[in-house]
Amino acid sequence: MALTEEHFKKIVDKLVFMKDTSELMIDLAYSSLLLNSRALAEEVEALENHMDDLHTDFELLVLSSGFKPEESKDFLGLIRLGVVTEEIADAAMEIADVVLRGLEPHPILRLVIEEAEETVTRVTVSKTSTLVGKKIREAQIQEETGMWVLVIRRGTWWLRPRPDTVIKAGDVLIAAGYAEGEADFEALASGVKEPVKQEE
Amino acid sequence: MAESDKIEYRPISVREALTEMKDLSEIMIDLAYSAALFNSHELAEEVLELEKRVDYLAYIIDMNTMLAARDAEDAKHLTAVITVAAATNKISDAAADIASIVLKDIGIHPIVRKAFEQVEERLARAIVKPNSILVKKKLGDLELAAKIGVDVIAIRRHLEWIIDPSEGERILEGDVLIARGAPHGVDELKALAAGEIKEME
Numbered sequence: 001m002a003l004t005e006e007h008f009k010k011i012v013d014k015l016v017f018m019k020d021t022s023e024l025m026i027d028l029a030y031s032s033l034l035l036n037s038r039a040l041a042e043e044v045e046a047l048e049n050h051m052d053d054l055h056t057d058f059e060l061l062v063l064s065s066g067f068k069p070e071e072s073k074d075f076l077g078l079i080r081l082g083v084v085t086e087e088i089a090d091a092a093m094e095i096a097d098v099v100l101r102g103l104e105p106h107p108i109l110r111l112v113i114e115e116a117e118e119t120v121t122r123v124t125v126s127k128t129s130t131l132v133g134k135k136i137r138e139a140q141i142q143e144e145t146g147m148w149v150l151v152i153r154r155g156t157w158w159l160r161p162r163p164d165t166v167i168k169a170g171d172v173l174i175a176a177g178y179a180e181g182e183a184d185f186e187a188l189a190s191g192v193k194e195p196v197k198q199e200e
Numbered sequence: 201m202a203e204s205d206k207i208e209y210r211p212i213s214v215r216e217a218l219t220e221m222k223d224l225s226e227i228m229i230d231l232a233y234s235a236a237l238f239n240s241h242e243l244a245e246e247v248l249e250l251e252k253r254v255d256y257l258a259y260i261i262d263m264n265t266m267l268a269a270r271d272a273e274d275a276k277h278l279t280a281v282i283t284v285a286a287a288t289n290k291i292s293d294a295a296a297d298i299a300s301i302v303l304k305d306i307g308i309h310p311i312v313r314k315a316f317e318q319v320e321e322r323l324a325r326a327i328v329k330p331n332s333i334l335v336k337k338k339l340g341d342l343e344l345a346a347k348i349g350v351d352v353i354a355i356r357r358h359l360e361w362i363i364d365p366s367e368g369e370r371i372l373e374g375d376v377l378i379a380r381g382a383p384h385g386v387d388e389l390k391a392l393a394a395g396e397i398k399e400m401e
Binding site: 019023026029030033071073074075076077078080081083084087088090091092094095097098103104105106108109111112113 | 214215218219222229233236276277278279280281283284286287288290291293294295297298301305306307308309310
């Protein structure tokens with residue numbers, strides 16, 4: 001059986017998603033340390049469980065692609081790349097575990113991570129938020145708050161935000177940006193108030 | 201296989217060493233994926249060079265952290281430092297694993313490369329030859345970002361790594377520049393560094 005283009009697209013999509021997820025996990029893990037935040041550390045843990053499933057799906061997809069013997073080296077490369085994203089996710093989990101186990105991060109760690117200007121935060125979209133029912137493109141989150149959404153958790157699903165993704169009440173948005181935007185972002189998602197608009 | 205370098209204790213700032221390690225591990229991941237996508241042995245070799253530095257830092261951080269503990273309370277706090285250093289080291293190991301895939305010619309399926317190649321930016325390594333016009337110039341004066349759309353993200357000078365070099369940093373003969381930019385821009389930087397072209401368009 002020849003490898004169909006559709007099958008291959010699935011493999012590539014899955015790999016890109018695993019790569020993005022593992023990198024997101026590192027960002028979240030360092031942020032959980034910086035803020036000594038159990039909430040963020042728990043997201044890393046949830047993503048780690050999700051990664052395990054993704055990785056299994058990915059390996060099954062690769063193995064079921066019906067490649068020819070002479071192509072096996074190329075496919076081994078794919079399998080190995082998948083393993084690497086899993087290793088990175090494990091490393092992120094080890095960092096988050098420091099927080100989950102209540103080992104208070106040493107001040108040195110805070111200094112090391114603070115050298116980065118960006119922060120990562122998570123909020124749950126409340127029913128009263130103006131974001132509910134809007135597409136990411138219409139929500140103008142980055143324009144309003146300076147934070148951009150990295151990933152959306154909906155129940156046990158993780159979605160990569162695309163311009164057409166519709167935000168629902170109960171979604172957990174994980175966003176990165178400069179620390180100043182955090183309060184505006186939280187207000188916007190929790191529906192407490194409209195974000196403060198800068199007067200021009 | 202080459203013999204590993206011996207590790208000697210050296211008093212250092214754990215904060216500085218861990219910051220360096222974190223920065224290096226992040227650059228390594230970027231470099232390693234680029235090496236895989238463009239099947240670049242050059243970039244893969246740089247990843248392994250960085251890996252040596254990170255391994256060294258990991259040992260030194262462990263030694264200094266152990267010496268810093270005076271009582272059980274200290275030990276508890278410092279365990280977090282050791283755990284984070286170990287995890288950061290693991291990230292750099294993962295990058296080195298990607299580099300090995302490339303260097304062992306296991307290969308990445310060409311269709312995957314095609315899918316990733318649409319990424320507009322790429323990383324590249326440029327070695328500065330003695331007859332290059334870049335020699336002795338300050339990075340800021342070269343205005344590489346404005347002129348050819350390339351950003352030098354790191355310089356390797358023998359065994360030293362200069363991460364995110366400042367505008368005042370002077371480029372020396374033999375420097376290895378790690379740069380990020382559009383494909384034609386990084387090709388131009390390589391030609392400039394090799395002394396093949398003498399001016400920027």
